[in-house]
Amino acid sequence: MKLVTATAILSFAASGASAQNQCAAGKTIDDGVLTVATGNPAYYPWVMDDAPESKQGFEAAVAYAVAERMGFADDQVTWVRSSFDQAIQPGAKDFDFNLQQYSITPERDEIVDFSAPYYSAAxxxxxxxxxxxxxxxxxxxxxxxxxxxxxxxxxxxxxxxxxxxxxxxxxxxxxxxxxxxxxxxxxxxxxxxxxxxxxxxxxxxxxxxxxxxxxPAERSESPDQFGMLLEEGNPLKECIDAAIAEMTADGSLAAIEAEWLSETTGVPVIQ
Amino acid sequence: MALADQGGQGTGRPAPGPTRRQIYEAEVRRRSNLIAAGSTLTVLILLIVLIPMAPGWEGVKKSFFNAEVFARTFPGLLEAFLLDVAIFAWSAPLIFILGLLIALCRDVRKPALYPLRLFGILYTDIFRGIPVILVIYLVGFGVPGLGLPRPWNSPYIWGTVALVLTYAAYVAEVFRTGIESIHQSQRSAAASLGLSSSDTMRFVILPQAIRRVVPANMNLFIALQKDVALLSFIGPVEIFRQAGVYKSLLANFTPYVGAALIFLAITIPATRYADYLLAKQSKARS
Structure with a gap:
């Protein structure tokens, strides 16, 4: 297994197509390609027109932005579909990360891994x-x-x-x-x-x-935060977390949110 | 697997005791029981030893057989199961009645009443041909969508209607086979005694027919007990939905295993009872 990965990395590095940063290299299920899962169908405003490849929609845009920070060009991102049950079933996953408004909870975190939150949902x-x-x-x-x-x-x-x-x-x-x-x-x-x-x-x-x-998201004791779902123990988690942390710090995550989820402001708050 | 041969053969006994043949047969029985027990045990041990050796076993165990999750969710599942039992309890008599009526429609022999017969045929064709879940969706959301006021738009009412419509079609077919299994000569005999055709059906045919198909109907009602869970698709939080909620919150499939166990606790005894009735019936016939 290790040998296979090692050879794959070597052959990949030799091919010269490598664009991944240090962190993500060799950690994806298919080398040089980031496989992202979303719902079937994926809903507005998370993904527009059920076509995540178009980069349109909040989660599609976030996925491409995170991929870019990890060194994957747009054409190195492929999409698969998955249900919630498929995402949490034991065994090998067919995606690197899965984003479809998964709320991070401690119980879920025992079975699968979550990235740092990319959205706090009211x-x-x-x-x-x-x-x-x-x-x-x-x-x-x-x-x-x-x-x-x-x-x-x-x-x-x-x-x-x-x-x-x-x-x-x-x-x-x-x-x-x-x-x-x-x-x-x-x-x-x-x-x-x-x-x-x-x-x-x-x-x-x-x-x-x-x-x-x-x-408001802060109301309940444990605010509802969306995270990307990964297989338990996936080494890619630290790369994704780093990318999200960067995007949070430089405001680009907030910019994506403003672009796709701006209507959420102005809804009255329940007392 | 070494089986000690303790043959009791050759010990001729006087007449009151078991004959040599009986002794021999008892020995054969004992031996096959031992072999059956031995092979069952071997298979069980192999399963218990081999399955945990699979590379993904730890993950499967954590997701499907998690003792902590089981203990946490089982009481809630048991409580939700009461709703399944209730839905079953009020559906079953309705299914019995409607099924019988449809079966009677199909047995109508007067030419003028042919439309009834046609209705019976169409009814069973349609409702046996559509998956239960589709009927539940169509009736459960569709009919209340016409604008019925509360409480008449309740998913409990229309979900029950959907179950009754579907299962009555199956039960009607079972009743029909029962009715047709009563020999024509009985109708002729009843007619010669001066019974009207409806009296013949009521006092001669049905009492025999219904009794004859009890085991077949038992099987249908066992299936119904499981299909009650499909009502969860239109809202009621019965055991399947409750298990789904737990599954989603805990990202763990163990609640489904718990639900399966609860179903088994009901359906296995019921299945055994149906088998017993069948065996008794075939013995009585032979």
């Missing part, structure tokens, strides 16, 4: 105009009496129980589309999403979608 309440007309308000007491839903695979589920503690048990679904469908069917009044996702759903998917308000 949670937002998505509802419909009819519910607002019926008197739903952006305060905890009013929210408590609503019928809630959430995507079962997200940290919105514990957040719902902790921060809002609804009077009736929430209904949980397999993905965003199902939550929206239940909302259209009137089976739930409101749902909790990360803010950019909630903005997308209210603007594009729901005809009468309304963002009632947001819980």
């Amino acid at each position: 949670m937002a309440v998505l509802t419909r105009q009819v519910i607002v007309d019926l008197g739903a308000e952006a305060n905890i007491d009013a929210l408590r009496s609503l019928k809630w839903g959430a995507d079962a695979n997200t940290t919105a589920v514990p957040m719902l129980a902790e921060v809002i503690a609804p009077e009736s048990d929430p209904l949980l679904y397999g993905d965003n589309a199902d939550v929206v469908e239940a909302m259209k069917a009137g089976q739930i009044d409101a749902a909790l999403f990360d803010l950019p996702t909630a903005l997308y759903l209210s603007a594009v998917v729901l005809d009468d979608g309304v963002i009632l308000g947001q819980f």
Whole structure:
């Protein structure tokens, strides 16, 4: 195994195509290529038009920026698709890192590795105009009496129980589309999403979608931060962390965020 | 595997004791039991020794058989399973009734009532042909989407309707085979006694037919017990969804293993009971 890697590095270095910095060289699953995974489909505004290769969308842009810092040119980045379950299953991974709004939690960190956070997500309440007309308000007491839903695979589920503690048990679904469908069917009044996702759903998917308000990222004891998911013990982690630290320090990460997630400012905060 | 040969052959005994043949057969039985036990044990030991030798075993163990995660999530799973039991309990009688009605539709023999028969045929064709999960999605989201007010748009109601619609098609087919297995001569005999055709069905055919297909229906209801978990797709937090929530929060598949164990605790006894009924029935027939 080591021998193979060593020869691969040698032959690669000899070919002269190497552009990786010291850190990342030889640590990717395919030498000289960075394999990045995203969701299937990948959603706006994280990836535009489900086409991460276009570099359009927040996560696509972050992935290319991190790749560039590690010395991978744009054409040295390939994309694969993965579900959450595929990302956490034991065994070899088919990606170097996987970014699709994975919240970093200590429990998840025991099974897989996370990079340093690249985004701090506020949670937002998505509802419909009819519910607002019926008197739903952006305060905890009013929210408590609503019928809630959430995507079962997200940290919105514990957040719902902790921060809002609804009077009736929430209904949980397999993905965003199902939550929206239940909302259209009137089976739930409101749902909790990360803010950019909630903005997308209210603007594009729901005809009468309304963002009632947001819980700032700092509100809960453990803020919801997105990290890139890596196989447990992946040596590439330190290179990615270094790249993200650099981007945070020189403001380029904030610039990408401003470019793609600027709408998130101006959403009222729930008291 | 050395088996000591303790042959009891050749010891001629007087008539009241076991005959030589019985002694010989007992010996053969004992020996095959020993061999069966021995080979089962060998396979088990090989599995227990070999699987952990696989390179990824540590990872698999941590993700699927994590004792800490198991202990933490099992009580929650058990509680969520009560919802599965409840959904099953109210679905099963409805399925029985609707299945029987559809089967009766298919057995209608009067020409004027042919539309009923056609309905029965179409119904079973359609609902046996669509995967349960699609029916659950279409009915569970589609019908409430028409604008029903709460609580009539509840996913519990429409999810149950979807399960009942699908499973009634299967149960109807089972009832139909039961009805058709009753010989035509019984109908003729009933007619000659002056029974109307509906009385014949009610007092002659159905009591025999329903009894005859009990084991086949048991199998369907075991399958139903598992498919109740599909309702989780439209919202209810039953055991499968609860396990999914734990899986997502802990990035660990152990809760699924826990859920599987809970299902097995119900379905294995039920399967054994169905087998027992089948065996009893085939004995009674032969």
